[in-house]
Amino acid sequence: MKQTYFNSSILFTCLAFIVGDIANAQEKTKYLNAEQSDPIKMGWMVGSPPPADRIPRFDDGSFFQFPALRWSVAHMRQFMPTINVSRGLGSSSPLETNIKSDIDKIKFTPLGEKKSITWEESLQKVYADGVIIMHHGKIVYEKYLGALTVDGQHAAMSVTKSFTGTLGISLVQEGLIDPTKLVSEYIPELQNSAFGDATVRQVMDMTTALQFSEDYADPNAEIWKFSAAGNPLPKPKNYDGPKTYYEYLPTVKKKGTHGEAFGYKTVNSDVLGWIIARVTGKTIAEVLSEKIWKKLGTDQDAYYSVDAIGTPFAGGGYNLGLRDMARFGQLILNNGKAGDEQIIPKSAIDDIKKGGDKKAFAKANYTLLKGWSYRNMWWITNNANGAFCARGVHGQVIYIDPKADMVIVRFASNPVASNAANDPYSLPAYEAVAKYLIKAK
């Protein structure tokens, strides 16, 4: 059965890419560098028709193989059905600028290396597609690379989870969700799954104990079934597994004791998305539109990928413009206020900032993230500046540094999915920029 599944030309496409590290097996491959793999220079999708070897495809998964992936992350809607997150009509909120051209020259030493490099050089290392740095609420740095333009949209990958978590904690503060309750009180369908006796809080902080492997090298890993379930393409005739996210989630089995250890499992975000949909009676796309996107003065509509019955992928399917991601990061930094309007309850942001259980986090053994924790689907660095962030594979990030009054947002298309590949060139870079901005005032 597993073999059948893998042989299916239809399902082998998978949405797996969105949540994990499909490139793991290839990590030792020598990849083209950022300049060599520039998606515009490579000429993806140019011509009528484009040359056969310049057409990334969804059905065979080639759209997400490097270097085609560099084009695809800026054009996800061209491969799959999507649901709109409307900004409504009317003007966007102006984004003031105060460009500091010195930022490109800021030097830092990548983790595990001895020679320092510049911020500008680091963008090549992480295959950045676009970066904005906000300081005191103004754009001090803005750059577009790869296939991204100022009016384009890019896959946020697992940064999506932090949007889901932010909606979740907002609804908690509004009294619609009680995080101490069991998940099964909201979603009876999950009664007999691993989530049945987990609290909503455990789901929000990913301390649920789940039998759920995201190891792509293992053909029996649960992530494959999850991806197949979420794939919007028609299932092959011999396919007898779950056909949607909502059919898959009740099949997740428990492994261990909830609440003891942080375990980064995408399905938690989809369960939280389900709870949000259930208590509001709306899709998370509508909830995000109404609660945030229409109030934030965004420039552009955004969108989620969806499964075969139109369920937005709460764990990794969000796509948005870079400036709008900067506005969102600034909203979080501003404790939920955009202009004069309190869009998200301040108490929700406080709850994110206070962080999660450090001991539980430590059990997950992230070599580069010592002392961090995870709360409401945000990563809390617990560094001296109180920085916290949203992180997605292939280098997507929203990095918020309250002490430096700084937000960094970045889209990227690193051939290696795992952030372990980006962090050495990112985490010390963010701290160096923060230091520079604190001095610069």
Place this chain on the structure above:
Amino acid sequence: MKQTYFNSSILFTCLAFIVGDIANAQEKTKYLNAEQSDPIKMGWMVGSPPPADRIPRFDDGSFFQFPALRWSVAHMRQFMPTINVSRGLGSSSPLETNIKSDIDKIKFTPLGEKKSITWEESLQKVYADGVIIMHHGKIVYEKYLGALTVDGQHAAMSVTKSFTGTLGISLVQEGLIDPTKLVSEYIPELQNSAFGDATVRQVMDMTTALQFSEDYADPNAEIWKFSAAGNPLPKPKNYDGPKTYYEYLPTVKKKGTHGEAFGYKTVNSDVLGWIIARVTGKTIAEVLSEKIWKKLGTDQDAYYSVDAIGTPFAGGGYNLGLRDMARFGQLILNNGKAGDEQIIPKSAIDDIKKGGDKKAFAKANYTLLKGWSYRNMWWITNNANGAFCARGVHGQVIYIDPKADMVIVRFASNPVASNAANDPYSLPAYEAVAKYLIKAK
């Protein structure tokens, strides 16, 4: 082979719906009326998950069966991959209003009937999803029904063709396309097809002589192969037909002599779209964005459905907001000017207005469209007011009346695809409103 194709659960979905009259066979069925079939009251896609009988699906074609179709036309991107038509960033152009509430009470006699009805009643007859009437450049009437909202998008169906035609004649006036040349001079791939010895002008006015039946009752009709080719879903293993629009078009065979008779065949629009893509080196989505959408002060991005290699469907795949369609109609009425900017050459609009060959048109035997003609993919009424229009199945329309200085735009979801079902309640209604507005000044 034909049978195999029809049995395929994957391909039987088809995009056929977009261009023709899939409901033809059912025309004598008694449908739910507009109120009974209200897509919001019917509760499509509400719930997590929605009830199984309230989930329209693409793969089995149910999304385009009435009454689900009433929801689907306002949510096409949730069923298929799409390509964005960016409005860029920045503010939209204001749409001034001067609401005339009397319009709802305007009476007219439907074609072939004896009793008059009101404008308001006519909206129910045509299953309108949204209507805007512009007079002297201001909104005098605006209404949303069905599943459409002011910030939503709706399928334009064959109104798409008039966008393609407008781009085509604009490029003619700019000198990029010579309409007297043979199609094969631009697209050598079409050399051996029916289009090989047709002129671009014949394609633009649909006076090509094609073996291309859009009769859905006939399983051998070419429209089925065209739809299968354009379907973005993976093709079944035993499928050996064309897999994209660009693979299909060269297979179209000639039947008769070009230039003699009007024949409304969607493939002409896709050939023109191909020519536009070839001479500009861009997709028509990019061309439309750059030439019109970014300059028109639109409220919203728009989008096209695409085939398996991302080709926008120039014959019927456009989706846009109602207010933006009103802005486009006003642009045409204003001879290509939006505000102070000449966006489209006036000569291009003049060329549309002058109309096509009436004798060639008459040969197509449209009972309700006596004396009309077709030019640059617009329908020219040749009535006393010089009105002309864009028309799409299920009731989509842009109706431009220069004498009354009026534009009517409408989205609809009539269970019957053919405009022959809408025209009796539409054409005399437009004329009655024009008469009222001319008096009202």
